[in-house]
Amino acid sequence: MHVKPVAALHRAAATGRRLAESRSGSPRALDVLTALSCLALMALDLPGLAAADNSLTGPMAAVVLALGAATLLLRRRMPWLSLAVALLFIGWLHELTLIQFALYSVGRYRGRRSGILATLGYVAFALVLFTVPGWPLDRAENLSSFLSPVVPLGVLASAVGIAAYRQDLVRELDARRAESAVLQAVQQERTFVARDVHDFVGRELTLLTVRSEVLSLRARDTAHAKDFEELADTARRAHLVLNEIIVQRGERTATPGVDGLPALADESRRAGSPVRLSMDPEVHALSPLRQAAVYRVVQECLTNAAKHARGQTIEVSIATDGPHLRIAVRNALPDRTPGRAPVSTGSGTASMSERVRSLGGTLTATRTDDSYTVAATLPRG
Template sequence: MHVKPALSALHRVTASGARLARGWSGSPRATDALTALGCLGLTAIDLPGLAAADNSLTGASAAVVLALGCATLLVRRRMPWISYLAALLFIGWLHELTLIQFALYSVGRYRGRRAGVLATLGYLAFALFLFCCVPGWPEAKHESLSGFLGIVVPIGVLASAVGIAAYRHDLVAELNERRAEAAVLQAVQQERTSVARDVHDFVGRELTLLTVRSEVLSVRSRETSYAKDFEELADTARRAHLVLNEIIVQRGERASTPGVEGLAALAEESGRAGSPVRLAMDPEVNGLSPLRQAAVYRVVQECLTNAAKHAGGETVEVSIAADGPRLRIAVSNALPARTPGRAPVSAGSGTASMSERVRSLGGTLTATRTEDSYEVVATLPRG
């Protein structure tokens, strides 16, 4: 019987194929193609023996048959059972054990533990049947059962076990990725809720003032033709306030986001936490609408939080300036020399929430990281 390289060869070929594929195009199809070529290369080692001893195939026909069998690995992600059946055919006809290693790995990797165990048991049962019931398969009758099983069992069990382990690793990686996506979505949703609360507080206050003022004017002009118009204006403002309350039903106990008047306290708090702040703010910023001031506060707040996490001790430069019809917010800080195990500056859910706040007001936000600095720049329309 032709004894193929054990699972270490399989794993090396598969891993090296995966690395080459990532370097080439990062495409799963490229990985599968390189895996199929690796399997063909291993089976080609036995090409002379297949043509000479195991069957009536010539060298050319044996090469074609082996190539067709290895080509089934091109669909191993969607249909790994095709490779598995082809591998069983190779075992019974060509006495070839290389493809079954790749096939069992693929079944375990892309169909999970249950399928991998069933495929392994089927392979072992089929091999045992050939050993016991098929005459001359191939030199098995000249070997002991323990010697035969010492070849067949490790090939199947180890290949399937590695595939199942890779399947579990893929599940964990996908779970972590989805958790990260969920964290970003949750941050965006929380920021939208915060914006809605701010809209309710700021706009609701203005609608209340409009209602009261209209009612006062209605009373003062009771004897004139404008009284009815003021009463209708007061009713309209009151209805708008009611609609606003109905749209934003979950206000909770959270207060509205502070405006630019809260930046000094924010900078002082950051300094106490170990990240001193240099705050430069154009006086015209105080005339912005409450929603825009809240956006400025949120951007600076999140940037100072990031600086405390990733650049503790470094001075944070905060600049808020009116640039024509737009407002520019720039927050930057130096990055300390990265030490082993130190997490780099990230653009995770906090950046997503900042971007959502800025986009809700028609602005833009960019976060740029270099080797020694990190900067966030947001622009907002002043209107």
């Protein structure tokens, strides 16, 4: 009964339900709880069912109601089964409890179109039953009963299910957006790393080419002249390959190194967040790529602090520890959250982690009640 264009929406809603159920409990446990709740409500009608002329004894009525409630265990995969049994209960036992759970299930797990179709079918079926001769009440009471509780209850149950279905879609959309933002940040950071490699390594290859050519000229009359010429050609080809592999789009300078950190700290201070920068002198001897990683981590941490802890002092420590380089950025958190949440995609940590991992390091972010700390460890190389 479902058309192909809405299949993707159903899959998205199913994923959204899984996200919600992962927080609230097991889907199977929720189905069992729903079935038991429905059975408990229908059990209140057992005395009336036993007294009514429906060819069911008290125990047999309890068994029938239990079987009907058991169909709710399949409401995710087969909500139409619960609806069919609920309509049977209306015509046979005059029982209106199961239909509410069934209409909700159709709207929740099959979407708006199916929910509306199921509601219209239920209303038409109930209208026929409440107006045909032989119903236990007279026609005037039938019509009054039909217009008061029966239709509103069914429509409300279906509307709540459809609303929950839409919430599942919104929840899945938010999750997909967050995932896309993280993936985009990681991909962007990989592009930045590639461009930095191009800039730094390309510069060294250019110097190697020029020096090899100079040496070949100086050794022109010796046996090593040809070797230097081949070395220059090799460096030149390596530079060409590097240009072909890493395609630069747009103008962009290489990421600054640790020499650019004082300017970052000064910029943060002007924005209202003072920075205490502590850096070992040995850091200046790191390779350009590692210095670029240090700069990116500190830059992202200062940006996050400006968003979430403006006005708090930021402590930045960059130290060498044997074969490792350790970066620690810590800032206190404000006592109260701002009235309006800052605009943030939540992908900054992912981009920092990608930059650090690309150099064989690790990065962790730790939040406590009063502080936020980012710690990264890199091999010095």
